[in-house]
Amino acid sequence: MSTTCPSSLFADLAEKSWSIQDGFFTPTLIQQLAEECQRQQDQGLLREAGVGRAEQFTVKKTQRSDQILWLENGMSASTDLYLAEMDKLRRRLNEHCFLGLQESENHFAVYPHGAFYRKHLDRFRDDDSRIISSVLYLNSDWKAGHGGELRLHLADQVLDIEPVANRLVLFISAEIWHEVLPTEVERLSLTGWLKQRK
Ligand code: OGA
Ligand code: MN
Numbered sequence: 469m470s471t472t473c474p475s476s477l478f479a480d481l482a483e484k485s486w487s488i489q490d491g492f493f494t495p496t497l498i499q500q501l502a503e504e505c506q507r508q509q510d511q512g513l514l515r516e517a518g519v520g521r522a523e524q525f526t527v528k529k530t531q532r533s534d535q536i537l538w539l540e541n542g543m544s545a546s547t548d549l550y551l552a553e554m555d556k557l558r559r560r561l562n563e564h565c566f567l568g569l570q571e572s573e574n575h576f577a578v579y580p581h582g583a584f585y586r587k588h589l590d591r592f593r594d595d596d597s598r599i600i601s602s603v604l605y606l607n608s609d610w611k612a613g614h615g616g617e618l619r620l621h622l623a624d625q626v627l628d629i630e631p632v633a634n635r636l637v638l639f640i641s642a643e644i645w646h647e648v649l650p651t652e653v654e655r656l657s658l659t660g661w662l663k664q665r666k
Contacts, residue, residue, distance in 0.1 A: 473557065473560050473564075474489065476489075477489055477638065478561070478564040478565055480638075481561075481565060481600070481638065481639075481640065482565060484622075485639055485640040485643045485644055486620060486622075486637070486638065486639035486640070486644055487637070487638045487639070488629060488635060488636075488637050489635070489636040489637075489638070490632075490634065490635050490636075491634050492604075492634065492635075492636040493550075493553065493604070493634055493636070495633075495634065497546060497549060497550065497553075498604075498606060498608075498633050498634045499608070500544075500545075500546035501546050501547070501550060501604075501606055501658060502606040502607075502608065502633070502656055503546075504543075504544045504546050504547060504576075505537075505576045505578065505606060505656050505658070506656070508537050508576060509535070509537075509576075509578050513537050514535035514536060514537045514576065514578055515535060515536060515537070516529075516533075516535055517532055517534050517535060517536045517577070519531050519532065519588075520592065521592040521594065521595055524592070524593075524594070530586075531585070531586050531588070532583075532584070532585040532586065532648075533579070533580075533582070533583040533584060533585075534577045534578060534579045534580075534583050534585060534648070535577070535578045535579075535580070536575040536576060536577050536578075536659075537575055537576045538573065538574070538575045539551060539574045539575060539576070539658075550574070550604075550658065551572070551574065554572045554574060554602070554660060554662070555572065557602075557662070558570075558571075558572055558662050561600065561662065567599055567600070567662075567664070568664050569599055569600065569662040569663065569664060570663065570664055570665045571662075571663050571665070572660055572661065572662050572663065573660060573661055573663065574602075574658060574659065574660030574661075575658070575659055575660070576656070576657070576658055577656070577657045577658070577659050578654065578655070578656055579616060579648065579651045579654070579655040579657075580651075580654055581651065581652065581653060581654060582650055582651070583648075583650065583651055583655070584647070584648055584649060584650040584651070585647055585648040586647055587619075587621065587645055587646070587647040588645070588646070588647065589641070589642065589644075589645055589646075590641040590642075590646075590661065591641055591642050595666065596642070596664075596666075597661075597663040597664055597665065597666045598641040598642075598661040598662075598663055599640070599641055599642075599661070599662055599663060599664055600638055600639070600640060600641060600661065600662040601638065601639050601640075601641045601644075601659070601660075601661055602636060602637070602638050602659070602660045602661070602662065603618065603631075603636070603637045603657055603658070603659045603660075604634075604635070604636045604637075604657060604658040604659075605631035605632055605633055605634070605635045605637075605655075605656070605657050606633055606656040606657060606658065607631055607632060607633050607655060607656055607657075608633040610630060610631060610632045610633065612630065613652070614651065614652045614653045614655075615649055615650050615651045615652040615653075616630075616631050616648060616649060616650070616651030616652070616653070616655040617629055617630055617631065617648075617649045618631060618637060618646060618647075618648055619646060619647050619648070619649055620639070620644055620645075620646050621644070621645040621646060621647075622644070628649070631655055631657060641661060
């Protein structure tokens with residue numbers, strides 16, 4: 469388990485606003501999270517994702533076509549462990565980067581065959597509470613050619629990141645434009661935000 473964060477994480481975020489951490493969690497936790505995501509989906513508990521917040525919320529299938537389920541405390545042992553780990557990460561980021569992060573929110577996301585999420589920033593027009601975005605991938609048999617890459621639009625390059633199991637991607641929510649390319653196979657992830665209070 470990630471009792472210590474690699475220092476590359478803090479340096480990456482400070483220097484380039486994004487970081488890729490492979491093998492951040494135990495393989496067991498990743499497997500349990502993947503199973504939990506699949507179980508919730510089999511029970512029909514995931515909902516079409518929308519864009520915008522509160523009154524502005526709308527489902528726009530031309531913008532994104534994934535399905536999500538917000539994690540809540542007590543949902544399962546594995547999701548509780550994940551929430552505890554994200555809270556540890558939140559505290560470490562505060563110690564190292566003085567970010568004043570106070571909470572996190574996290575959701576499972578399933579991208580069915582053909583699903584995508586067009587280029588966007590993880591910030592709402594009327595809400596600047598999201599500081600760090602996190603995406604943890606749960607796809608144990610991901611192969612090149614399956615699509616579904618996370619594409620980061622950086623100042624000097626376009627970077628495509630494969631959504632392989634136990635890869636954690638972190639980036640500064642207000643800075644990094646990104647998209648999810650259409651996937652050829654079902655794609656599972658856990659996406660979240662470390663937030664400051666409004
Ligand atoms: C998001 C998002 C990226 C990914 O949910 O806002 O950009 O790789 N997800 O799943
Ligand atoms: Mn996003």
